[in-house]
Amino acid sequence: MVAARLEITGLxxxxxxxxxxxxxxxxxxxxxxTGIIGPNGSGKTTLFxxxxxxxxxxxxxxxxxxxxxxxxxxxRIARLGLVRTFQQAMSYPGLSVRDNVSIxxxxxxxxxxxxxxxxxPDEVLAFVGLDGLGEEVAxxxxxxxxxxxxxxxxxxxxxxxxxxxxxxxxLSDSEAGDLRELILRFPKMGIGVCLIDHDMALMGAVCDHxxxxxxxxxIAEGAPAEVLQNAKVLEVYLGVDx
Amino acid sequence: xxxxxxxDAVTAPGFSLNTRKTGSSGWxxxxxxxxxxxxxxILAFLIAFPFFNPGYRFLSLAITTGFxxxxxxxLALQFGQAGxxxxxxxxxxxxxxxxxxxxxxxxGIGFWLALPASILLxxxxxxxxxxxxxxxxxxHYIIITFCFCALLVIALTNGGDFTGAATGLDVGPxxxxxxxxxxxxxxxxxLVMLALVVSLVLTYVIVHSPYGRTLWAIRENEPLARAVGxxxxxxxxxxxxxxGAFAGAAGILQTYYLRHISPPxxxxxxxxxxxxxxxxxxxxxxxxxxxxxxxxxxxxxxxxLDPIDSRIAYGVGLLLxxxxxxxxxxxxxxxxxxxxxxxxxxxxxx
Ligand SMILES: Nc1ncnc2c1ncn2[C@@H]1O[C@H](COP(=O)(O)OP(=O)(O)OP(=O)(O)O)[C@@H](O)[C@H]1O
Ligand SMILES: [Mg+2]
Numbered sequence: 001m002v003a004a005r006l007e008i009t010g011l012x013x014x015x016x017x018x019x020x021x022x023x024x025x026x027x028x029x030x031x032x033x034t035g036i037i038g039p040n041g042s043g044k045t046t047l048f049x050x051x052x053x054x055x056x057x058x059x060x061x062x063x064x065x066x067x068x069x070x071x072x073x074x075x076r077i078a079r080l081g082l083v084r085t086f087q088q089a090m091s092y093p094g095l096s097v098r099d100n101v102s103i104x105x106x107x108x109x110x111x112x113x114x115x116x117x118x119x120x121p122d123e124v125l126a127f128v129g130l131d132g133l134g135e136e137v138a139x140x141x142x143x144x145x146x147x148x149x150x151x152x153x154x155x156x157x158x159x160x161x162x163x164x165x166x167x168x169x170x171l172s173d174s175e176a177g178d179l180r181e182l183i184l185r186f187p188k189m190g191i192g193v194c195l196i197d198h199d200m201a202l203m204g205a206v207c208d209h210x211x212x213x214x215x216x217x218x219i220a221e222g223a224p225a226e227v228l229q230n231a232k233v234l235e236v237y238l239g240v241d242x
Numbered sequence: 243x244x245x246x247x248x249x250d251a252v253t254a255p256g257f258s259l260n261t262r263k264t265g266s267s268g269w270x271x272x273x274x275x276x277x278x279x280x281x282x283x284i285l286a287f288l289i290a291f292p293f294f295n296p297g298y299r300f301l302s303l304a305i306t307t308g309f310x311x312x313x314x315x316x317l318a319l320q321f322g323q324a325g326x327x328x329x330x331x332x333x334x335x336x337x338x339x340x341x342x343x344x345x346x347x348x349x350g351i352g353f354w355l356a357l358p359a360s361i362l363l364x365x366x367x368x369x370x371x372x373x374x375x376x377x378x379x380x381x382h383y384i385i386i387t388f389c390f391c392a393l394l395v396i397a398l399t400n401g402g403d404f405t406g407a408a409t410g411l412d413v414g415p416x417x418x419x420x421x422x423x424x425x426x427x428x429x430x431x432x433l434v435m436l437a438l439v440v441s442l443v444l445t446y447v448i449v450h451s452p453y454g455r456t457l458w459a460i461r462e463n464e465p466l467a468r469a470v471g472x473x474x475x476x477x478x479x480x481x482x483x484x485x486g487a488f489a490g491a492a493g494i495l496q497t498y499y500l501r502h503i504s505p506p507x508x509x510x511x512x513x514x515x516x517x518x519x520x521x522x523x524x525x526x527x528x529x530x531x532x533x534x535x536x537x538x539x540x541x542x543x544x545x546x547l548d549p550i551d552s553r554i555a556y557g558v559g560l561l562l563x564x565x566x567x568x569x570x571x572x573x574x575x576x577x578x579x580x581x582x583x584x585x586x587x588x589x590x591x592x
Binding site for chain 2 (some may be wrong): 052053073074075078079083084085088090091092093094095099100102103104106107108111149153154156157226
């Protein structure tokens with residue numbers, strides 16, 4: 001099988017007068033860990049929203065493994081293995097933790113298939129470190145566990161490329177450490193990762209490729225060490241300790 | 243997710259009833275003991291009711307309560323599980339009722355063959371009427387359903403001989419199996435109650451199956467539901483269709499109970515009453531719709547209210563329920579029951 005690839009060309013998204021994405025061209029390796037960085041409001045979340053079909057783009061094209069997915073509804077894109085997590089609101093708060101994961105299990109890419117990475121919702125929960133919490137009501141969990149649950153729900157849908165939107169935001173240092181370990185395991189399991197986060201220590205430690213957005217435009221791309229030397233990037237992050 | 247939602251999810255009595263314990267371990271959870279006890283008690287009462295000599299009037303009211311509650315179980319699915327209210331539910335009942343009446347008058351088809359047709363056409367109509375809800379928000383959708391009822395009444399009134407125009411249509415009695423005479427009120431009562439019990443069980447199964455869990459997920463976090471591969475629009479229309487199927491069954495039962503139907507039965511006002519009953523009784527608790535139907539059907543009779551008085555009473559009652567018991571009367575009772583049990587347990591502990 002050819003390595004999975006997400007191709008984004010000329011992607012634009014306007015909200016009224018706000019240009020959230022101003023024509024972005026990127027090609028994301030669906031088997032590595034790609035980091036997307038950029039200041040607040042630079043269009044990172046919007047990029048996820050448009051790629052996964054949550055929002056329709058104003059212009060441009062998205063293809064996944066050669067298939068044009070620009071006009072597909074979100075659920076179809078998810079079933080093709082592009083599954084994202086959310087910056088906020090990561091669960092179904094009134095359902096039990098196990099049911100939250102069951103939902104992903106029952107609807108994702110591998111519906112009906114016996115050949116999956118995890119055989120049951122409980123195995124997914126154990127994988128993200130929520131073993132024993134299946135009976136809890138999701139809405140009553142601690143924030144850190146809610147973040148884990150958000151990832152578990154996405155994993156249950158059996159992603160090929162997992163798009164994580166600020167998974168480390170609000171986590172303690174030790175929780176962020178666990179998250180780092182978790183993310184590093186994905187490529188070995190055949191799950192590619194596309195990661196948005198402001199935690200540069202985490203990003204530097206896990207990503208093999210950086211894409212930098214600013215005002216809806218890609219201003220740099222490449223190996224993390226190089227990108228962080230880039231003059232434009234330094235300018236954007238002026239005063240921020242990279 | 244707002245802090246409010248989170249709190250509701252944990253503490254609101256109407257919600258906790260549906261909070262699931264088991265996940266993928268079984269296809270369907272076993273109902274909790276208090277549900278079963280309650281169910282058996284209700285069943286026993288329904289069977290015994292005609293033997294208490296309720297008289298013609300009360301038996302008729304019980305039948306009305308029965309088919310109304312069946313329609314309400316549909317509306318409760320739509321409102322309680324998908325979160326979408328409508329004031330067009332009587333119109334959907336009308337599709338079922340008129341399907342049966344037209345089949346009887348045009349083709350001589352009786353109750354039993356018309357039953358699946360009524361259910362199917364009502365489901366179809368409900369699915370179609372539900373389509374705009376994918377585009378417009380709750381309040382706007384309510385207005386659309388209101389218009390649907392108004393248009394339906396106009397269409398039925400102007401349908402000529404086909405719909406019987408303003409006079410409406412008559413049907414004969416149901417041909418009962420095994421020589422059971424369903425023109426007899428008591429037998430009609432048992433048929434309606436059988437259908438009611440089926441509706442109740444179906445509701446339980448739907449709410450507690452993986453399908454019900456999917457609906458729950460859509461209601462709580464639609465973007466997340468889509469992001470893991472749920473075809474949310476399809477499922478929402480599916481709930482409308484299911485809701486319509488209940489209304490269709492209720493509609494045909496009503497038709498064969500009244501033996502005569504006419505357009506005003508299915509207008510916006512009867513629809514409003516159905517919405518009122520669901521909110522009064524509570525949409526989520528299993529016995530909520532039944533309770534709502536009982537209260538609204540029997541209140542004027544028991545309280546000796548004339549139609550104007552009872553409308554005022556409903557209005558005031560609904561306001562009180564919305565303000566004081568957001569999960570409906572049954573939700574309120576359930577909360578009381580839970581807190582009593584809790585207190586008792588605490589007392590036992592020490
Ligand atoms: N649904 C929306 N409606 C209107 N404007 C939006 C919407 N979503 C995003 N925007 C705007 O688009 C721009 C990009 O927002 P986006 O959320 O993509 O930024 P981001 O890079 O994810 O920022 P952050 O790091 O703060 O999460 C912002 O100006 C934002 O206000
Ligand atoms: Mg963002």
